[in-house]
Amino acid sequence: MKGPVEFTLNGAPQRLSVELQRPLLEVLREELDLTGTKFGCGEGQCRACTVLVDGKPTRSCITDVSEIRGSKVVTIEGLAPDGRLHRVQEAFIKEEAMQCGYCVPGMVLTVAALLERNALPSEAELVEALNGNLCRCCGYTNILKAARRAAQAEEVQP
Amino acid sequence: MNRTMLEFPEPERYELREGPYYHFEISRRAFGQLLGAGLLLSIPVSRALAQRSGRGGPQTLAQRLHIGVEGDITVLTGKVEVGQGSRTELTQAAAEELCVSVERIRLVMADSDVVPNDGGTAGSRTTPSTVPSVRQGCAAARQLLLQTAAERFKADASTLSVRDGQVQGLGANQNFGYTDLAGEEEAFKRNVPRNVELTPTPSWKVMGTHVPKVGSREIATGAHRYPSDIRRPGMLYAAVLRPPSYGATLESIDLAPARAHPGVTAVHDGDFVGCAGPTSLEARNAVDAAGKTAVWKETTHRSSDTLFEDLRAAAGQRNRENTRGNPAEALEKGHRVLRATYHVPYIQHAPMEPRAAVAEWDGDRLTVWTGTQQPDRVRGELARAFQMPEARVRLIVPDTGGGFGGRHTGEAALEAARLAREAGRPVSLRWTREAEFTWAYFRPAGVMDLEGALDAEGKLTGWTHVNFNSGASALETPYAVPHVRTGFKNCDQPLRSGSYRALAATANTFAREAFMDELAAAQGADPLEFRLRHLENDRMRAVLEAAAAAFDWKGQWKAPAGPQTTGIGLSCGTEKGSYTACCARVRVDRDAGTYRVTDVCQAFECGAIVNPGNLQAQVEGCLIQGLGAVLREEIRFRDGRVLGARFSRYEVPRFRDVPAMKIVLVNRPDLPSVGGSETPIIGIAPAVANAMAHAVQVRLRALPLRDATWKAAGSDPNGG
Numbered sequence A: 001m002k003g004p005v006e007f008t009l010n011g012a013p014q015r016l017s018v019e020l021q022r023p024l025l026e027v028l029r030e031e032l033d034l035t036g037t038k039f040g041c042g043e044g045q046c047r048a049c050t051v052l053v054d055g056k057p058t059r060s061c062i063t064d065v066s067e068i069r070g071s072k073v074v075t076i077e078g079l080a081p082d083g084r085l086h087r088v089q090e091a092f093i094k095e096e097a098m099q100c101g102y103c104v105p106g107m108v109l110t111v112a113a114l115l116e117r118n119a120l121p122s123e124a125e126l127v128e129a130l131n132g133n134l135c136r137c138c139g140y141t142n143i144l145k146a147a148r149r150a151a152q153a154e155e156v157q158p
Numbered sequence B: 001m002n003r004t005m006l007e008f009p010e011p012e013r014y015e016l017r018e019g020p021y022y023h024f025e026i027s028r029r030a031f032g033q034l035l036g037a038g039l040l041l042s043i044p045v046s047r048a049l050a051q052r053s054g055r056g057g058p059q060t061l062a063q064r065l066h067i068g069v070e071g072d073i074t075v076l077t078g079k080v081e082v083g084q085g086s087r088t089e090l091t092q093a094a095a096e097e098l099c100v101s102v103e104r105i106r107l108v109m110a111d112s113d114v115v116p117n118d119g120g121t122a123g124s125r126t127t128p129s130t131v132p133s134v135r136q137g138c139a140a141a142r143q144l145l146l147q148t149a150a151e152r153f154k155a156d157a158s159t160l161s162v163r164d165g166q167v168q169g170l171g172a173n174q175n176f177g178y179t180d181l182a183g184e185e186e187a188f189k190r191n192v193p194r195n196v197e198l199t200p201t202p203s204w205k206v207m208g209t210h211v212p213k214v215g216s217r218e219i220a221t222g223a224h225r226y227p228s229d230i231r232r233p234g235m236l237y238a239a240v241l242r243p244p245s246y247g248a249t250l251e252s253i254d255l256a257p258a259r260a261h262p263g264v265t266a267v268h269d270g271d272f273v274g275c276a277g278p279t280s281l282e283a284r285n286a287v288d289a290a291g292k293t294a295v296w297k298e299t300t301h302r303s304s305d306t307l308f309e310d311l312r313a314a315a316g317q318r319n320r321e322n323t324r325g326n327p328a329e330a331l332e333k334g335h336r337v338l339r340a341t342y343h344v345p346y347i348q349h350a351p352m353e354p355r356a357a358v359a360e361w362d363g364d365r366l367t368v369w370t371g372t373q374q375p376d377r378v379r380g381e382l383a384r385a386f387q388m389p390e391a392r393v394r395l396i397v398p399d400t401g402g403g404f405g406g407r408h409t410g411e412a413a414l415e416a417a418r419l420a421r422e423a424g425r426p427v428s429l430r431w432t433r434e435a436e437f438t439w440a441y442f443r444p445a446g447v448m449d450l451e452g453a454l455d456a457e458g459k460l461t462g463w464t465h466v467n468f469n470s471g472a473s474a475l476e477t478p479y480a481v482p483h484v485r486t487g488f489k490n491c492d493q494p495l496r497s498g499s500y501r502a503l504a505a506t507a508n509t510f511a512r513e514a515f516m517d518e519l520a521a522a523q524g525a526d527p528l529e530f531r532l533r534h535l536e537n538d539r540m541r542a543v544l545e546a547a548a549a550a551f552d553w554k555g556q557w558k559a560p561a562g563p564q565t566t567g568i569g570l571s572c573g574t575e576k577g578s579y580t581a582c583c584a585r586v587r588v589d590r591d592a593g594t595y596r597v598t599d600v601c602q603a604f605e606c607g608a609i610v611n612p613g614n615l616q617a618q619v620e621g622c623l624i625q626g627l628g629a630v631l632r633e634e635i636r637f638r639d640g641r642v643l644g645a646r647f648s649r650y651e652v653p654r655f656r657d658v659p660a661m662k663i664v665l666v667n668r669p670d671l672p673s674v675g676g677s678e679t680p681i682i683g684i685a686p687a688v689a690n691a692m693a694h695a696v697q698v699r700l701r702a703l704p705l706r707d708a709t710w711k712a713a714g715s716d717p718n719g720g
Helices: A024-031 A087-094 A104-117 A123-130 A140-155 B047-052 B086-098 B126-152 B185-189 B216-220 B280-291 B304-313 B327-333 B375-385 B411-423 B433-439 B504-522 B527-534 B538-551 B612-631 B684-696 B709-713
Strands: A002-009 A012-019 A050-053 A056-059 A072-074 B038-043 B062-068 B073-077 B105-109 B161-163 B166-168 B236-240 B249-252 B265-269 B272-277 B295-297 B320-324 B336-344 B356-362 B365-370 B393-396 B427-430 B446-454 B460-468 B483-489 B566-575 B578-589 B594-605 B636-638 B641-643 B660-666
Touching: A012 A024, A024 B280, A050 A104, A056 A104, A087 A104, A087 A140, A087 B216, A104 A123, A104 A140, A104 B216, A123 A140, A140 B612, B062 B126, B073 B086, B073 B126, B086 B105, B086 B126, B126 B161, B126 B166, B236 B280, B236 B411, B265 B411, B272 B280, B272 B411, B304 B446, B304 B636, B327 B446, B327 B460, B327 B483, B336 B504, B356 B411, B365 B375, B365 B411, B375 B393, B375 B411, B411 B427, B433 B641, B446 B504, B460 B504, B504 B527, B504 B566, B504 B684, B527 B538, B527 B566, B538 B566, B538 B578, B538 B594, B538 B660, B566 B684, B578 B684, B594 B612, B594 B684, B612 B660, B612 B684, B684 B709
Parallel strands: A002 A072, B073 B105, B236 B427, B365 B393, B460 B483, B594 B660
Antiparallel strands: A002 A012, A050 A056, A050 A072, B038 B062, B062 B073, B161 B166, B236 B272, B249 B295, B265 B272, B320 B483, B336 B446, B356 B365, B356 B427, B446 B460, B566 B578, B578 B594, B636 B641
C-alpha cells in the first residue's frame, strides 16, 4: 500500500509517497540517492545498513519505511553535512579503519551513537556495541583503534 | 567447471574458469574521449616483465600514463581494488618513479576503455607484476621529462633530476615540469626505452613508507560509489528468479503475472528468469509472482553429510604426483611411522557487498559497472553472450566491497545486461545474500592423507601428503626430508568451486603443520625445536624464530603432563614467495566444552615492504578471516540446497572473536616485493589446532574446530 511518510532526514523535513512496506534502506538508496547506506544481508545480521533513528542505531534493511514516520533519521551523508567531518569519521580515516570500506558507514554511525550516550566507553562496551557489525575484511583491530581515538577526541572537547 | 587456467604459474587449479554462465538466445540486431586533452604515454613492456606477469608473451603497448594539459597525471591500470590496498600501492609506485607527491596522481583502475590489460587481480600478482610494470612506465615518463628538458635548455641530462614533478639542476629561471611536457607532442612520439632504470630500493621515498589509504575520505563519508551504488538516469532495479536447488531445470513459467506489475520488464531466456522494475520491491514482487507459476525439474544432489567419503570415492584420473627419493621404503623402514587424515569443508568468501552490476545499452554499445577480479574475462563473457565484438563492451570496476578470490566471475553483469537489453533502460542488479551464499562459488573442501617416518634420532626420513580435491598449493613440504611423495587428486565434486584467498595453501598448511606437531608429540619434542631441526630455508627459519621470540615460545612451552586449561601452538609456511609463522594461545572451558583463541603472534615476510600500514592491516585481516574457518565456518548442504545461506547461520568472525594480536613484519629490502594479502591466512588454523591439542590432549583433524568436539572425542587418541 502506498502512502505518505513524513520524517526528518539529515536535519531537513522529508515527505515521500511510497509503498509503506518498503525497507527504509531501499527508500534511502532508490528514492533519495543516499547510497552511503549499504545492503549486506537483508536480515539485520551485518549492520552495513545502519542508520540513526532518533539517535539509535537502526537496521534499515529490516525497518519498513512506515515505521520511521515522525522520526529523525541520520544517514552517513548527514554526519558531515557541510563537509566538516564528524570526529568518528576523522578517526576512521586517521586509523585507516577500512579495507574495502563497505561496512564503514554502518560502523561509523554505530560508534557515533555509542559516544553520544557513553562518552568514554570501556573496551568491553566498545566490543559489545560493535559486535553486531560485520567487517568481512576483518579489519576489526583498526576499527577499535578508530573508536578509541574518537572517544578520546570527544573527551578533550569542552 | 574444472578447466584449468593457464594464466598463473602457481598450481591454482581453482582459479575458476568455466564456459559461459548463460546461453542467451537473443537475436542479433544492428547495434570518448575520457581523459580529456593531453598526451597518453604508451610504454612498451619488456619481455621479461610480460612473462613475469604470467601472460606468456610480450605485451606490445601498455597505455599507462596520461599527462593532461593542466599537468594532471593519470595513471592507468587494469587491476582492481577490492580492499587489499592495490589502489594505494600502485599510486605509491607511480609517485615514486615520477618523483611527484601521491596526491598529484589519479589512478584509473579497470575501465576497459582506457586501461591496459594487466591480467586479473588474483594470485597476489599485483605486487610482483603490476607494481614493476607501473614503475617502468612512470620511470620512462620521468626519463622523457629529463631528456626533453636537457634538449630544451641544452643541459646534460645526467646532471638533472626530478623533484615534485619539476626538473632540478637547470639554470636560473629555467623551469620545466610534467605540465610543460604535456605540450610536447614530439616528445611523446619518441621511442621510450624498454628497460628504464627503476629507483633502487634504498632510494625509495614513497614506496616503503606508510602512505595512508587512498580514497579513505570518500569511504568514511559514504560518498564512494561501489558497484551496487552506481545510479544512471532512468535506471531500473532488478531481481532474478533462482532455482530451488542445484541442478534444477526450468520446465515452464508464465511471465504474465510478473508483467502485470506496472513498469516491470520480465525476461525468460534459457535458464534465466529476471525482472526489472522501478523499485527493488516491484522487481521482487514481479519475480515472486512469476515464480509461483514456475515448474522446476529437480535432480538428486550429494549431501555434505557424506562429503569426505564422496570426495575420496570420486577421485578422478587427472592426478598429479611428485616423488623424490623412495618414500615407500622410508615409511616401511621408519623407526616410528605416523599416519593421519585431515579435512576441510567448503567455505564461502561472503564479501560484504554481494555480487552487483549496473548495465546500460547505448545503441549497440554496452557499458557495465560491476565488481569482479577478472574484468577482461567478464568483458569477454558479455561480448560472447550478446554476440558482439569486445570493443563495443565497456567494463568498469569501481572499487568493490570485498573480493577474497570470490569474484572471478561475472554472473551479475550478464544478468543485468540481459535485463537492460530488454528494458531499453539501465538496470541495476544486486544479488541477495541467500543467492550469494548459494550461487556464487566456494572454496573447495578437501581430504588430506599424510604419512611421516622418523628415524631413531627423531629426524624425518619419509613423508607423503596427498590432497583430494582442495588443490595443490603449498603441497610441497618446506622441511628437509630425503624421501617425499606429494599428490593431488582431482575429484568430481558436488559444489561449484573456485579461488579463495591463498586457496589450498590454507588446507595443505593446516594438514602439514598439524601433522608436524603430531610427529613432534610422538617423541616428546618441542614443536619449535622439531621444526627448526628440519628447516634449511633461511627465510622460513627467520620468520619462525621471529614469531617464536615475539610470542616468548621458549619461555612458555612445556610438554603437557595432562589436560590443561590453556595451550599454545605454532605453525609456519610459505606460499607465493612469502613466508609466515604463527603462534596461538587458547583457553578452554572444559565443563562447557568451549574454547577461545586469546593471543596470536604472527611474523610475515614478503620481501621489501611497499606499505607497512597496509601490510599490517592485511596480516591482521587474514588472521581473523582465517580464524573464522577455524571456529565456525562451514557450508553444509542437502538436497541441492545450502543449509543456512545467511549470516545468522553461517557465522563469520565478529569483534568478540578478535584475540590479542602481535604482528612482526620482517622487512627484506634486499629482496623483490611480493604480495602480502593472501599468505598470512595460512598459519592460523594449524597454530590453533596445535594449541588445542596442547591444551586438551585431543587432536582435532577437521576444520572447523567446533566447540565440544574435543570433549566428545574424549580420550580417543585419534580425536576428530
